[in-house]
Amino acid sequence: MASPDFSLSVADCPLIQVDGWDGALGQFESSLSASLGTKLPASVGETVRQKGLLVIRVAPRRLWLALDDGIEAPSLAVDPDLGCSVSLDEGRVRFRMAGADVAWVVSKCITVDWRAPAAAPGRAVLTSLHHVPVLFLRTGDTACELIVPRSFSQSLSDWISGLDC
Amino acid sequence: MLRIECPCCGLRDHDEFRYGGDASVMRPAHDDPDPQAWYRYVYIRANPAGLHREFWQHVIGCRQWLVVERDTRNHAIASVELARQLSARKSPARKPPA
Amino acid sequence: MARYSAFSIFRNALSGQKNWQRAWRAAEPKPSYDVIVIGGGGHGLATAFYLAENHGIRNVAVLEKGYVGGGNVGRNTTVIRSNYLLDGNTQFYEFSMKLWEGMSRALNFNVMFSQRGQLVTAHSADQLDSFSHRANVMRLNGIDADILDREDVRRLVPYLDFSDTARFPIHGAIFQGRAGTARHDAVAWGYARAADGHGVDIIQNCEVTGFLRDGDSIVGVETTKGRIGAGKVGLAVAGHTSVLGAKAGLELPIESHVLQAFVTEPLKPLVDHVVAYGADHFYVSQSDKGGLVFGGNLDGYNSYAQRGNLGVVREVAEAAIALMPCISRVRLLRHWGGVMDMTPDASPIICPTPIEGLFLNGGWCYGGFKATPASGWCFAHTIATGKPHPLIAAYGLDRFRTGHTLDEAGAGPSAWLQ
């Protein structure tokens, strides 16, 4: 495609990661759910949106809380007997990708089936982009995001744009 | 290309996984002082031409270690489970360490 | 056995090629042999040849489950080199190199051993230092070795990527001029014909299904062609060592893994050396027919399937273009997989076993082809005398228990990481 209808913008991506301990997961999740004021995504790849906060389950006992631009991080007091949290405020970058040809661009980059239910709007897929672990977030019919490690972000945005780097 | 059905992430390509070798060998307890047990754990392999239980980590994904049963003659995968669930099943009465 | 020569070709051409004989007899098993070698690949056939040639043991059978040379000897990328670092490896592979240098004439079969030189590129000062260490060891053991700087490499192989866009710029290389390639099938056929000439029975389509025992000793084998007695049994079944070892009751530190090999369409001469990429997994040479023959890394999981993964095909192609951008339009013609016995230190196991009468030759990882003649020579000695040949003293099974492992890459005991 000579000039695909596609745009890429890059932004910071503050995240908080929370982990629950094996064996105390139910308790951990109900306490977290209460403090966030929302139910939690049940399985890996599901997301729940709550007031500028996207809760993504990235592993059976691990959730990421992704903050929209300008949203303050919620204060979480995780009971150390139930789990723990770590701030991932600085290490990732969010690629916002949109346009009529976004599915075509995605097919050149990652192994995600744009038309599959697992990649439907609101879903998240952990996958690799040119050997680098990324989180694919389907945000709309012709829009998605990739959350990528900061150290690789320049190389990967060049890759997506088809640029030499 | 081998594709593995991750119990968390679904059917994913081989290159998202890290191989961890034979899962049928039992790792001795961390404080087991028996050299023979460690020698066998580290080195001796049945290496079957047939069904092989093996560890894989969905490293570019949910990062869970899995136990996969796969036929080494044709790469057909019979089962995939979370390694953690298997270990839990083995010792249902887990207690926190002292 | 009629000798091969330019004259024999001339004479036969005039008689319409009607007078050539079988390269080796179509033997059927006798009731028993002094030695049975299981495995009609390069190592097994070489062992049989040297049993007869060096030790006068001619009542020997080689049992092959398929056809001679159908395993790894005919599936590899044919590189021969003796650039090993560790004491225990260095001398063994150099001995093998010396045998290669005389092989065609010794066997009266042209194995097309072509000493075109092998180089491995270095991509940092540290890597070049570590290559220098290796080269120093080689020279100090009487083996040819050179260290090349970037300009030397450019003069020798100008088609590599010396541009500004190279992801891992070439810093230099280690070079062994005597290294090269050989025609793999010819090695199997040459040893088969020469062993046959000494009276060895080469029995194809004869799969070993079990072992005959007398007390704790092994005294023969069960096969698809019946029971065959043997004074001693040597196992040389690369890729399937664990399977046969298990039948004999051996527990082994071996895993079977697939290594893929690739060949392109035939081209006019382009690559005159064996070139290996020090920044990734890729090595290439050009066969006499013109195809670029190359390979990369193991697929990385236990397998007996003789076929590879598409992801690895892609990675190898990426490395190929990274090293040699000019072959982007060259087309891959065929790729296949071989089953490697991988050991926890990437060095072979060749020794008497704890089972009386059974000798083991396996665990060659991805390096068995170059070792073929020395392996046969030393294994024959070990079988004939019951004691390991001095050159294979380091290749005992016990080394994993004692810690005397020979880990050239320092990659550790996970076989698939070697």
Next chain:
Amino acid sequence: MSSNHKRLSMGGRIDREQPVEFTFDGRSLIGYRGDTLASALLANGVTLVGRSFKYHRPRGIFSAGPEEPNALVTLATAGKREPNLPATTLELADGIVAESQNRWPSLAFDVQSVSGLFAPFLSAGFYYKTFMGPTRRAWMFYEHFIRKAAGLGRAGSDPDPDRYDISQAFADVAIVGGGPAGLSAARAAAAAGARVALIEQDFLLGGQLLAEPSDSAAAAWLRQAEAELESSETVTLMKRTTAFGIYDGNVIGLVEQRDPTNPQLAGEARQTFTMLRARSIVFATGAIERPMVFSNNDRPGVMLASAARTYLNRFAVLPGKKIIVATTNDSAWRAVFDLADAGADVTVADLRAAPPAALAAEAARLGVVVRAGTHIVDLRGGHAVRRATLNGPDGQSEASCDLVCVSGGWSPTVHLTSHLGVKPQYHDDIGGFVPGAFPADRFGAGSMMGNYSTAGAIEDGHRAGTEAASFCGKSAPAPTPSKLDLGETATALLFEIPSVGRGKAFVDFQMDVTTGDVELAHREGYESVEHLKRYTTLGMGTDQGKTSNFAALASMATLRNATIPETGATTFRPPYTAVALGALAGRAIGHHFKPIRRTPMDGWHMANGAEMLEVGLWMRPYFYRQSGLDVNEAYVAEMRSVRQAAGLMDISTLGKIDVQGPDAAIFLDRIYANGFAKLPVGRARYGVMLRDDGIVFDDGTTTRLAENRFFMTTSTAKAADVLSRLEFLLDTAWPDLRVAVTSVSDEWAAMSVAGPKSRAILSAAFPALDVSDAALAHMGLLESEWQGRALRILRLSYSGERAYEIYVGATAGEQLWTHLLEAGRPFDLKPYGVEALGALRVEKGHVAGPEIDGRTTLDDLGLGRMAGKRTGFVGDVLRRRPAFQAPDRQRLVGLECIEEGKRLRGGAILFLPDEKPYGHGHGRVTSVTFSPERGHYVGLALLAGDVASEGSEVVAVYPMKAETVRARIVSPVFLDSQGERLHG
């Protein structure tokens, strides 16, 4: 001769309104849109197209598809040279510059064709029997000439100017082959509700239907099917796309060619490599017609009967006027009738004593001469066939001709199905191999299953498409297929090699393998199919023996007096047709070969004269360029500035792992050889991890941030391996430990300020923080914030100087870096790179990669005391093995160069002063540096314990530079053994 003088004025699937200019061997020619290069050459009367591999025999166009053995050309546009392309698959486009190959000086007059004269000596495998003397290296002499003579086309030497792309695709049902069976399968699967990908290598859909006249019922059926599929939202039609291989997981490797006729696509990827993941696959790959074997059956002007029909009906080219059709079966009669209908003078030589009467009647109607029980024995004609010798019931006779069409029956195209181990099975009734039993997710349809009638293929395709969709859970009721009956008769397809004449009779055209070669292989005992292939090179050409395998197999079966299944079947390997390496590499070329990893301060380094170095995927400053200094001078200057004032180093590449949980301390106690449970909060400790086999795995510092929380650093190289290892142990061995490990490598920018003035610089940079020794002792931690980001200052030293590691949120990394440089300016703070870093640590005797080489133990590295009497940690038991305790085990020592004006080098081998330097010596130099402190070179070495006594001498031998240097064995700590500088 006029241009296109063999082109018919009407018919075909070419667009006469769109002429296309191209050149062949320098001759300008015209074809039409819709042509292949082969059809355009034939239209222009070009019959001699190439030379064979070994004997350089003249060859023409043999087929109309990817099975082409003969008509290989090089596309020779400047900078885009591409050899060995079958002219039969090249879609004609403006500007194609094609050259014949394997000939010199010209195609018509090729000097090496004299090798044909030596043919009696060049029998199969002759080279195994000679070229062995007179010297041991004799082969190297002969090889030079043999290599030059071998090979087909010549590759270019420049980088490829074209782009390639890679794409990931998914489907419920993938259908390989767009002929009648594939089209029918696609319609059925789509109607059932499945997502379908239909893959066709040609630029037109239709397969064998394209050989039907363009105004026929078949053409109408095709138009309707195509229109229906094009309008379906769930069907992806992939034309110009070859399925080159089937891999595990039902992944199909596809290569799509850019449409060369569309100038708007000129800037797009030349080829796209798609990995298609299909839930089920329908193979509708068709069949390939077999040649016949007789003397000189390779002459230009010999063509498969189906190909002749394709050239006639699809391309409107009548390739001959006086045609002999030699066949063993009915299918070639369709060519007979069409060629006769087009005005050619046709004779049929049918091997069968009594061809079906209906065929004979139709032949009679068209004036075709029918010779039953007759076969061709020999052909004459150099650059084009002229006369055939026929052998029939009435004996031998001669016939003139300008085209010979052959049909030895058909071989189902089972290549792809066998890639995953489905073994082909021989079926007597069709005289060919079809795939054996498929697994549940794969299906076959049409002639690849031996179902040779069009009507049958359509039904078969419909069934396969329905079943494949049903496998995916899609079974909406499908309408019945629209029928098409071309009235083909189905009879057994014999293959037989009757008597041949005295000339060479080829079984493999491209590799020049003859029946004589097969006989020779048999005579010499190379009887298994694999031996036959390897000994004669049968099937090793670019066509992978698509037309030759069966003939050779049949020939060997006859010689062995065995049946075909007893003789065996060859194993097909991917790719089905050759694939450009550039396509497989896609965009991962040049700088994009591997992704580039950059630290937060990368931009500053680049802008401030850093020479960058690739370290794994990272880019790191190697040294900073200073006017007039080379790397060796620059790093020493950087060292001096650290030792005398202070230096600033980017250490962001270190692996960083957050370790949390109630059992975190217990966990660390198990994975490190030294203890961490008693480490106080706010303190850091150097730790070493072992592998299970007792060898050192990695080292780094771990800091206790809180009772249940640690901050681990690892080496740059091992960061990912360490994290996976920790997760492995937690998931599989110790799931009872409540610990979470998370990579935070990208969270933090990390920099080290080292040197006597480092504390002063910190005070200046962070006036609000108390960085006094009382507040921040050696191995202490200070946590704070800077510019709203988290800040951690650890007082750790790698260089031996007072030093601080400063971690700040990655987004503030460059800002803090420049802030520190600014604050440090009065103190002469200078940045330094990895070369100086390495040198500083050598001076201090710290081990790193060259010492932690995967073969050394804690004791080898002089770190045994770290473990002390501890047990229960990873690697503890096997590190006690006998080999590791041997007296001659190599251990870490320091070496000091004691010869004026000489230097130590890493990789030198160590001998005793009175020894002859031979063998492996007693050890080696691992790392060296010039020591500004000592004023000479110092180094670390691994040296056998039984000769390593401090104060004695060794000789460091470095044959690569013919150097021998005397050195004294000393403590590996060259600097400040009391550790005073750490506090200075």
